[in-house]
Amino acid sequence: MPFTFPHFGSLTYVFEIIFKELGRTDIMLPNKPSRKTSELGSRYSPEFVCTPFKLTLGTFIEMLDKGADELGIGGGNMYCRFGLYWPVQKLILEDLGYDFKFFPIPIYDAFDLLRTFRTISNNFTVWETIKAFRTTWIKTRFIELVDNLHFKYRALELEKNQADRLAEETHRKIVDIQGLGNLRRYGKKLPELFDKTIEIDKKKKKDALKIGVCGEIYVALEPTLNLDIHRKLNELGVITKNCISLGMLIDFGRKINPFKTLPYKKARRVAKPYIGQRCGGEAQENIGDIILYKKKKWDGLIHLYPFTCMPEIITRSIAPQVSREYDMPFLSLVVDEHTGETGFQTRLEAFVDLLSRKKDKMLAR
Amino acid sequence: MKKRVGIPRALLYYKFEAMWKTFFEELGAEVIISPETTKTIKDLAVRYAPDEDCYSTKLYFGHAIYLKDKVDYFFIPRFGSDHEVNVGCPKFIGLAQVLDSLFPDFPEIIMPYYSQAKANHGKRRLLRIIFEIGFKFTYNPLKILKAGFRAFEAQRKYEEQLHISEQQLEKWINSQIFLNEKPNLEKRNKPLKLALVSHPYVLNDSLSNLDIRENLSQKGVDIITSQQMPRSTIEDQMEKLDFNMYFSYEREILGTIMYFLENNTIDGILQLAVFSCGPDSIVLELASRYSRRQPETPLLQLVIDELSSEVGFSTRIEAFIDMIDRRN
Incomplete structure (x- = not known):
């Protein structure tokens, strides 16, 4: 029974880790979505649903064609329609004549989450499931460190x-590494490893602009959907x-640690005067990030969201x-499957130009 | 002078009309409710609202801007949910602060936040909200408390009157009673029975639904709206799903559609969806897939937005009614 899940940028590794830790040996890694995937998804999707739905549906169709028959996707109760993706996708895929089983993973409920992981797992006990989950969230920290x-x-x-x-290379190594001790030792060496291996332009480093990318989590992290915005910016x-x-979401280790305030909690706190409560998506965090990243002396923020995303329209209006x-400086960009590469690039270039001129002015003063 | 409280006639107003009006009137405030949506309000809406919001939210902006200079306070609650797990639309929560941020020249906005599902708010929170608002208008706590109780009482009565019982539903199906406007029976001897399914703020706003209720009753159609359906029937239908439909307002839409698809007691179902409404996009697809599996009762789905024309709209409804006539 091959198990598969949607492609999700570098977080695909995270999903791979969790299912491997749960003792599944029959994981089918999802394809990197292509133009064809999104076309396939759009063809069978509702008219004005948000783009992640279309892309995940496309990925599922491709993977089902390849022989997967167990699908994992987020579920549960939330403000966003993400939790209702799977019932609709299930109906659509059933009508297309596929034979499969959906595993909705309730991401906001810790107990339900464990229960679902246990059903997915290879007959694990509760304790083993918790241990697997713990390994995953620790590995996630390093995956995200590598990304940065x-x-x-x-x-x-x-x-x-x-x-x-x-x-x-390092992502792969983190996925494959055995034992938390080894992982921690390896993780500590990561910054040094990057520093040693990659020769950098010292002059560039001094006056490089720094831009944060925030927004709806799927769009911000999936390079196919955001047209690889990080690469585009890096190339500039x-x-x-x-x-x-x-x-x-999943790092319970840090969540329950009373001595640590996670960045997202800080962001929510500083966002309070503008948007007083969570309203789904990453709306509150994004507003808070504008303030936090200003304090960290970053130069600008780019906000990405899929077309018709409900919570992010709120961010966009308040930002x-x-x-x-x-x-x-804050640039809000809508992304959907029709977003043109050139138009996107032009806007990014204009934004970067603006920021660099602003920075020059500041330095000259 | 009485303090004037403005309530835009859009979105949640159609749900909590009785409660809000009673509450502020009991507090001794003058309640100013924007008029039924007019062309002017729609133009304001299209001009000032964020371009990606759904049509109904845009209309809300129009109503609020229309009221702006006529009131001392706005009442725009940040309403999350009134159920343990099920929630409303995220827009309802963000609306007040979006308006505050986009239009700094607005009068003070009263924006209590209430969400039972996500913030675990209960009766104590309600009491706090009632007093916080009340003290803006009067210093008499008893009066505030009384206003609060009367408001909830009024809402309860309003809902009791609105939601029909299962016996009434049966009677309506057997053509013993009318629930809405009496159909015009000049051209046919027996009225057609349709379920008109949508959000309350579409069903009751004749500009945004392009006068569909009048239109239907002129054509000799007897309707029941999703708003009127017995709550127990809807909950029964929701139990049958293998997932939890956690948008409370979509539950009544999907529940109504599923009920009539299953029972085949009426001639057709007409669903109105609002363009770029998030929950609607999901329910449209679910409903159409369910109807494909139980095709006996025809289902027509129409999407409305600020550009929908009345002519195109009524043509499709006419075609739908003709189709039903031919089937019978």
């Missing part, structure tokens, strides 16, 4: 593709970072005020 290093060194590297290669010599992470008050 990757987006930094790719902007500065002298020889092209070095960072890409190294990132893929900009250091980027993902402001949001899946770690925030101009926050950005004005904190003098933090």
Whole structure:
């Protein structure tokens, strides 16, 4: 019974880890979505549903054709329609004549989450499931660390593709590594490893712009959907970072640690005057990130969201005020399956130009 | 002088009309409710609202802007949910603060936040909200408390009157009673029975639904709206699903559709969806897939937005009614 799940940027590794840790040996890694995938998804999707639905549906169709028959996707009760993806996709795939089983994973309910993982797992006990989950969230920290290093060194590297290669290597190694001790030791060496392996442009490093990428989690993290925005920005010599992470959802180790405030909690706190409560998606976090990243002296923020995404339209409406008050440049971009590559690139270039001119002015003063 | 409280006639107003009006009137405030949506309000809406919001939310912006200079306070609650797990639309929660942020020249917005599902709010929170709002208008706590109780009482009565019982539903199906406008029976001897399914703020707003209720009753169609359906029937239908439909307002839409698809007691179902409404996009697909599996009762799905024309709209409804006539 091959098990599969949607492709989700570098978080695909996270999903791979969790199902491997749960003792599944029959995982089918999802294809990297292509133009064809999104066309396939759009063909069978409802008219004005958000783009992640179409892309995940496309991936599922491709994987079912390849022989997978157990599908995992997020579920549960939330403000966003994401939790209702699977019932609709199930009906659509059934009508297309596939034979499969859906495993909705309730991402907001810790107990349900464990229960679901146990059903997916290879007859694990509760304790074993918790242990598997714990390994996953610790590995997630390092996966996300590699991402951040990757987006930094790719902007500065002298020889092209070095960072890409190294990132893929290290990601793979984190997935395969056995034992938490080994993992922690390896993780500590990561920044050094990047520093040693990749030759960087020292002059560039001094005046490189830093831009955060925030927004709806799927769009911000899936390179096919956001037209690989990190690469585009890196090629313009900009250091980027993902402001949001899946770690925030699944990292219970840090969540229950009273001595640590997770960035997303800080973001929610500072966002309170503008948007007082969570309203689904990453709306509150994104508003907070504008303030937090200003304080961290980053140069700008790019906000991505899929067309018709309900919570992010709220962010988009409130963000101009926050950005004005904190003098933090903020660019909001809608993404869907029809987004043109050139138009996207032009807007990014214009934004980067604007920021670099602003920075020059500040330095000249 | 009485303080004037403005309530835009859109979105949740159609759900909590009785409660809000009673509450502020009991507090001694003058309640100013924007008029039924007019062309002017729609133009304001299209001009000022964020371009990606759904049509109904845009209309809300129109109503609020229309009221802006006529009131001292706006009442725009940030309403999350009134059920243990099921929630409303995220837009309802963000609306007040979006308006506040986009239009700094607005009068003070009263925006209590209530969400039972996500924030675990209960009766204590309600009491706090009632007092927080009340003290803006009067210093008499007894009066505030009384206003609160009367408001909930009024809402309860309104809902009791609105939601029909299962016996009434049976009677309506057997053509013993009318629930809405009496159909015009000049051209046919027996009225057609249709279920009109949509959000309350579409069903009751004759501009956004392009006057469909009048239109239907002129054609000799007897309707029941999803808003009127007995709650027990809807919950029964929802039990049959293998997932939890956690948008409370979509439950009544999907529940109504599923009930009539299953029982085949009426001639057809007409679903109105709002363009770019998130939950609607899901329910449209679910309903159409269910109807394909139980094809006896025809289902017509129409999507409305600010550009829908009345002519195109009524043509499709006429075609639908003709189709039903030919089937019978």
